Amino acid sequence: MRSQSGRDDNSTAPEPNNQPPFHTVERHPRTGPNRFFAAVYTLAILALLYRHAQTLVNSTTLASFSFTLSLLIADLVLAFMWAAAQALRMCPIRRKQYPENLKKFIREEEFPGLDVFVCTADPYKEPPIGVVNTALSLMAYDYPTEKISVYVSDDAGSAFTLFAFMEAAKFASYWLPFCRENDIMDRSPHVYFSSVHSTNSDTDKIKEMYENMKAKVENVMNRGEVSEIYINDDEEREVFNKWKSGFTLQDHPTVIQVLLDSRHNKDITGHFLPNLIYVSRQKSKTSLHYFKAGALNVLLRVSTIMTNAPLILTQDCDMYSNDPTTPLRILCYVYDLAIQPTLGFIQFPQRFQGLNKDDTYGYEFKHIIRLHPRGADGLGGAYYFGTGTFFRRRALFGDPSACVETGIPELSPDYVVKKHIKSPDVLALAHGVASCNYEIQTQWGSKMGFRYGSLVEDLFTGYQMHSEGWRSIFCDPERAAFLGNAPINLVDALYQWERWGLGLLEIGLSKYSPITFGTRTMGLPIGLGYSCYTFWTILSIPTTIYAFIPQLGLFNGVSVFPKMYEPWFLLHVFLFLGAYGQDFIEYVIEGSSFRKWWSSQRMWMIRNLSSFAFATAECLLKPIGLSSYGFIVTSKVVDDEQYKRYYRGVWEFGAPSTLFVPPTTAAIINLLSFIWGAVLIFSGGRDVGESLILQMVLAGCIVLNCLPIYEAIALRSDHGKMPAKITIISTFVAGALYAATSIISKW
Numbered sequence: 001m002r003s004q005s006g007r008d009d010n011s012t013a014p015e016p017n018n019q020p021p022f023h024t025v026e027r028h029p030r031t032g033p034n035r036f037f038a039a040v041y042t043l044a045i046l047a048l049l050y051r052h053a054q055t056l057v058n059s060t061t062l063a064s065f066s067f068t069l070s071l072l073i074a075d076l077v078l079a080f081m082w083a084a085a086q087a088l089r090m091c092p093i094r095r096k097q098y099p100e101n102l103k104k105f106i107r108e109e110e111f112p113g114l115d116v117f118v119c120t121a122d123p124y125k126e127p128p129i130g131v132v133n134t135a136l137s138l139m140a141y142d143y144p145t146e147k148i149s150v151y152v153s154d155d156a157g158s159a160f161t162l163f164a165f166m167e168a169a170k171f172a173s174y175w176l177p178f179c180r181e182n183d184i185m186d187r188s189p190h191v192y193f194s195s196v197h198s199t200n201s202d203t204d205k206i207k208e209m210y211e212n213m214k215a216k217v218e219n220v221m222n223r224g225e226v227s228e229i230y231i232n233d234d235e236e237r238e239v240f241n242k243w244k245s246g247f248t249l250q251d252h253p254t255v256i257q258v259l260l261d262s263r264h265n266k267d268i269t270g271h272f273l274p275n276l277i278y279v280s281r282q283k284s285k286t287s288l289h290y291f292k293a294g295a296l297n298v299l300l301r302v303s304t305i306m307t308n309a310p311l312i313l314t315q316d317c318d319m320y321s322n323d324p325t326t327p328l329r330i331l332c333y334v335y336d337l338a339i340q341p342t343l344g345f346i347q348f349p350q351r352f353q354g355l356n357k358d359d360t361y362g363y364e365f366k367h368i369i370r371l372h373p374r375g376a377d378g379l380g381g382a383y384y385f386g387t388g389t390f391f392r393r394r395a396l397f398g399d400p401s402a403c404v405e406t407g408i409p410e411l412s413p414d415y416v417v418k419k420h421i422k423s424p425d426v427l428a429l430a431h432g433v434a435s436c437n438y439e440i441q442t443q444w445g446s447k448m449g450f451r452y453g454s455l456v457e458d459l460f461t462g463y464q465m466h467s468e469g470w471r472s473i474f475c476d477p478e479r480a481a482f483l484g485n486a487p488i489n490l491v492d493a494l495y496q497w498e499r500w501g502l503g504l505l506e507i508g509l510s511k512y513s514p515i516t517f518g519t520r521t522m523g524l525p526i527g528l529g530y531s532c533y534t535f536w537t538i539l540s541i542p543t544t545i546y547a548f549i550p551q552l553g554l555f556n557g558v559s560v561f562p563k564m565y566e567p568w569f570l571l572h573v574f575l576f577l578g579a580y581g582q583d584f585i586e587y588v589i590e591g592s593s594f595r596k597w598w599s600s601q602r603m604w605m606i607r608n609l610s611s612f613a614f615a616t617a618e619c620l621l622k623p624i625g626l627s628s629y630g631f632i633v634t635s636k637v638v639d640d641e642q643y644k645r646y647y648r649g650v651w652e653f654g655a656p657s658t659l660f661v662p663p664t665t666a667a668i669i670n671l672l673s674f675i676w677g678a679v680l681i682f683s684g685g686r687d688v689g690e691s692l693i694l695q696m697v698l699a700g701c702i703v704l705n706c707l708p709i710y711e712a713i714a715l716r717s718d719h720g721k722m723p724a725k726i727t728i729i730s731t732f733v734a735g736a737l738y739a740a741t742s743i744i745s746k747w
């Protein structure tokens, strides 16, 4: 843990040469309690495993043997995942940046260039006006504008998106000075105009321009073509003509369009504008495209040729800037010579706007994107999360000691760009490196750029960079640097987790597994920390076991947990309350509410039962060729009815999806077992009660978690209710499970 001049923790005092620090770092106050609790909990886990082994050896019936075996498997997986998570709790750190100090010592003219990458992939799921808002918020950074270049990657090759950006280029020359002069914080026009109502004539005028632009873009989308009335000159006509002949989503040539050029285009007050470049890489049905990682690598090459800024920001199209001073925080680290040589990237948390008061689908992600990254940072590097990430360009070209050979000088991160961005040579070269055969027999995707081989290219890329010796930093200022949209219906959320789960497990089971490769190259703590993510998916195994086995036992009157008043009973209670209690305390200390925590743990259960269970199965079926999962882009559009339900906290099931079957089956089985268990206890007396009490509590907790499911099955008539098909299938599955266990328990 080193601060700017290499001093340890908590350095807020001025530097020896009287220069105040640009940033500080301190150990998190929870470190001590975390370590103590980990030690106690470890003993409890060992005791539990011992008891399972003992029961297994002594079991006399097939039923008790198979129940115990399944619980042993479940607890082994949970113990492994728990250990992995502890790595991230051992030395969490907190950082602060002091951009105000930086500004006193470094002049703006010296600031490095910044290339911003914005990815979009589908104009229907990611409406172009949204992408434009993101890009505008980034173009309007409080940073020397001529040093910013925004590259938009359009994987849909959509004329609508290009059209939207042509309009945005015009609007930018009004919007950027407006933000500067009025010192606006919300630089996404959509966000600004949705919150500001008090107006003066200037604001009114610019709002009207924004509305006009938006209407034009939507109009073009509705008509399904960029009509002649919107085309201003021959140059534009020529561009849109590319879409005429045989241009399809999967098969089209490269389109690169420089929409703003920072050496020539000025805003209405005479300031230079940032560069704005639209890039749609070549696509062909016969080549591999590697989804977002492929798109980012094209932008990496194109930008190296055109502007070659030392800093790169990668951004999803729906994550807009919420703080124009963000780049200055980055410079606080970039100008620290002690950390600079191995600094690979700086990650901001992925935070979401517009969550409802309960955070129904658990998108506050307190652990995944805020608490764990602090722990990872303490171990040697925060994880790359795909968006809100500032890279040093050099870090994408080989390890800290040697830069990879790129073939042509213009592709080297050290190359000094002299030619103009629109010069024919530069454009020809840029088109070449965006073609779909360019990467064949090169090291792109393996040793260079964003890495291929996983659906979560982000985590995988950061992981590989760490293994090469790069470090990274987690930067979590109070005001969110970026805000994005989270899915507001269950099926989108579950699909997203399925993709993540599958991508993560692909890494976990590959030759780069953190358990083997990771621990070997980076040591055990980092290997374990990464395992916490790459094996996240296998939490589906214990969750499924605990959601069904004890309940099926309860149904058949078989006791699987210790009796009340036995010491082992207390052990179970401690393990259960300890894990949930720690999770709860961390959540609430981080400023969340009980209800949000409740949603988060409920979604934990549902996602493990459904998305992650399917992802685990997909991953295991892959070697025999039964899985062909691609990158399904998460939709960023929702209808009004859905919005209304979301804000009322009502669950959105809607379209039938097999992903709903396991949680619905669990809901049915737990409810029936709970009722049946109560009947057994009433008629069987105290002894039965004492031996089944823990199973009753477990089933009861799951029933509480499933309340929205019962409501969606039985009490609702809106479009978001549980599709009847799913209820029927789940009832059948529940019946089959019951029949199977009653056969086993008779043996």
Ligand SMILES: O=c1ccn([C@@H]2O[C@H](COP(=O)(O)OP(=O)(O)O[C@H]3O[C@H](CO)[C@@H](O)[C@H](O)[C@H]3O)[C@@H](O)[C@H]2O)c(=O)[nH]1
Pocket (backbone or CB within 6 Å): 119, 120, 121, 122, 126, 153, 155, 290, 291, 292, 295, 315, 316, 317, 318, 350, 385, 386, 387, 455, 456, 457, 458, 496, 499, 500, 503, 631, 632, 633, 634, 635
């Ligand atoms: O073939 C593709 C597919 C996706 N994208 C873009 O990738 C981004 C992320 O896609 P989205 O559907 O929003 O996925 P999320 O699950 O929300 O994304 C999270 O997870 C991804 C990995 O699965 C990371 O890349 C993202 O940064 C991270 O926000 C979007 O800007 C897309 O336009 C592409 O450019 N090309």
Ligand SMILES: [Mn+2]
Pocket (backbone or CB within 6 Å): 316, 318, 634
């Ligand atoms: Mn997204």
